[in-house]
Amino acid sequence: MASIEHLGRIDKRFAAIVVGSQTSISGAKTIADHGGEIARLFAAAPGTLYLLRPDLHIAGRWKAAVPSEILRTAGICLGSEMP
Known part of the structure; x- marks a missing residue:
C-alpha cells in the first residue's frame, strides 16, 4: 500500500502491522489472529485501518482506507498539519 511507504518517509518511527489470518502487505509486520479475537476487541472488519500513537492511543480509524x-x-x- 502506497500510504504505508509514504508514512514511513514522513516519520522513520512508523511501523505497519497487519492483524489477520491470511492478510499480508509488503513492508508490514504481521500478527496472526486466527480466532478473530483481536478483530472482535477492536470491532474491526476486513479492510479496517487503525492509526495508533506510540502510547497505543487510537489516533484514527477507517473502515475503508482513504490515503489522503x-x-x-x-x-x-x-x-x-493543523486540524
Missing part, C-alpha cells in the same frame, strides 16, 4: 485522510491524520499527530 490517513496521511492528513498522521500529519496532525506529528504536528506538521
